[in-house]
Amino acid sequence: MRNEDTREVRVVERPFDFILSLPGSKSIGLRQLAISALARESSVLENLHRSSDIDAMTTALGRLGVNIERADNRFSIDPTRFNSTSDVHLDLDMSGVSLRLLLAVSATRTGSTTFDGHASLRARPNQHLLEALEQLGCTVQSNSGRLPINVSGSATNNSVRLQTSVSSQYLTALLLASPNFPRGIHIDLIDTLTSAPYVELTLNEMMRRGVSVQREGNRLGVKPQTYRGGNIDVEGDATAATYFAALATLHQSTVHLDNLNMNTTQGDIEFLSVCEQLGATVLKHDQGITITGPAQLNSLPEINMVDMPDAALTLMAMAPYLPDKIRITGLATLRHKECDRISCPALELRKAGIATEEGPDHITIVPGETQPAVFDTYDDHRMAMAFAIFATGAPGCSIRDPNCVDKTYANFWTDLARAYH
Numbered sequence: 452m453r454n455e456d457t458r459e460v461r462v463v464e465r466p467f468d469f470i471l472s473l474p475g476s477k478s479i480g481l482r483q484l485a486i487s488a489l490a491r492e493s494s495v496l497e498n499l500h501r502s503s504d505i506d507a508m509t510t511a512l513g514r515l516g517v518n519i520e521r522a523d524n525r526f527s528i529d530p531t532r533f534n535s536t537s538d539v540h541l542d543l544d545m546s547g548v549s550l551r552l553l554l555a556v557s558a559t560r561t562g563s564t565t566f567d568g569h570a571s572l573r574a575r576p577n578q579h580l581l582e583a584l585e586q587l588g589c590t591v592q593s594n595s596g597r598l599p600i601n602v603s604g605s606a607t608n609n610s611v612r613l614q615t616s617v618s619s620q621y622l623t624a625l626l627l628a629s630p631n632f633p634r635g636i637h638i639d640l641i642d643t644l645t646s647a648p649y650v651e652l653t654l655n656e657m658m659r660r661g662v663s664v665q666r667e668g669n670r671l672g673v674k675p676q677t678y679r680g681g682n683i684d685v686e687g688d689a690t691a692a693t694y695f696a697a698l699a700t701l702h703q704s705t706v707h708l709d710n711l712n713m714n715t716t717q718g719d720i721e722f723l724s725v726c727e728q729l730g731a732t733v734l735k736h737d738q739g740i741t742i743t744g745p746a747q748l749n750s751l752p753e754i755n756m757v758d759m760p761d762a763a764l765t766l767m768a769m770a771p772y773l774p775d776k777i778r779i780t781g782l783a784t785l786r787h788k789e790c791d792r793i794s795c796p797a798l799e800l801r802k803a804g805i806a807t808e809e810g811p812d813h814i815t816i817v818p819g820e821t822q823p824a825v826f827d828t829y830d831d832h833r834m835a836m837a838f839a840i841f842a843t844g845a846p847g848c849s850i851r852d853p854n855c856v857d858k859t860y861a862n863f864w865t866d867l868a869r870a871y872h
């Protein structure tokens with residue numbers, strides 16, 4: 452049961468300037484935990500901070516026989532006793548990425564794997580991934596593509612036709628697990644790949660562990676291979692960076708990010724270019740990235756966020772302070788996240804007096820005078836963090852269930868408080 456208290460967010464009244472070490476990337480961390488479980492040698496992951504998503508993944512891997520020892524932000528993973536044969540029940544809490552990755556990992560096992568999770572995870576679709584597992588030879592039972600799900604039997608085929616318009620995580624999951632399939636995999640994409648940068652991130656993390664992927668048009672192939680063990684340093688989370696880039700941009704202030712560089716393969720790094728379009732100055736240097744907000748924000752009439760959907764909520768939070776209305780497009784996948792990340796933010800912004808218009812894959816936000824509001828977060832960490840940024844410019848606003856940020860960024864409120872010093 453979530454804590455249903457509220458947290459008031461104070462308005463930022465004067466410029467700030469601070470250095471921030473971001474939590475390790477959740478996207479990279481979850482991929483590297485799955486890869487470590489599939490490797491034959493031990494691995495060490497550095498700079499992987501506590502969050503409920505990471506906890507859900509490590510708990511599930513533990514139930515699969517993987518030994519994980521943690522010391523602060525350092526994880527030591529020994530996969531040598533990975534359980535391929537017994538029947539196992541895994542609870543993934545609210546972690547959609549962990550669920551999709553482990554659904555594909557279950558196709559490397561001969562035992563039965565049952566999956567369940569929090570009510571919000573039960574609402575999220577997985578049908579196209581489950582259809583792909585069936586094509587590989589697995590037997591799948593589900594609630595119309597949703598949890599609870601049971602996967603039994605391992606991959607015996609190696610050819611898949613995959614739909615990815617709902618989530619790129621389906622492709623990521625199959626690619627990540629496929630080196631351990633007896634015959635590898637050939638994947639034909641039969642519709643538009645959404646959130647493509649997340650797939651590029653996956654390919655990069657696989658390459659770091661010695662596994663290559665062949666690509667030709669809409670076909671991807673992975674031969675049977677072995678992931679290397681070793682030490683992996685998890686860089687700062689680019690999605691977490693968007694909240695503080697937005698904060699600096701809105702408040703004529705400066706934030707230095709000391710564990711993230713512009714050459715990252717994380718797609719949400721492109722949000723910094725959005726801040727530049729709004730007038731911010733972004734400097735890259737040996738020590739990281741520095742974002743400084745402008746004296747006056749620029750207009751941005753329309754922008755397509757299809758390649759950085761997780762950052763779209765951050766831009767929605769900034770939109771009421773822009774000089775003119777903004778139309779944010781490319782958001783179709785946001786209907787299928789922890790909550791409906793088009794309708795829910797539209798409703799919450801209207802609570803604060805901000806006019807919005809929404810469509811199937813877009814939202815228009817009209818700047819205006821704000822009014823005090825208590826924002827619902829819908830068990831969605833990104834709703835809480837985005838609306839906290841909005842509230843730093845709107846007096847009298849509070850966030851309901853503020854601890855839901857623990858899903859990916861347990862220290863968010865402590866880091867945000869630095870803007871008031």
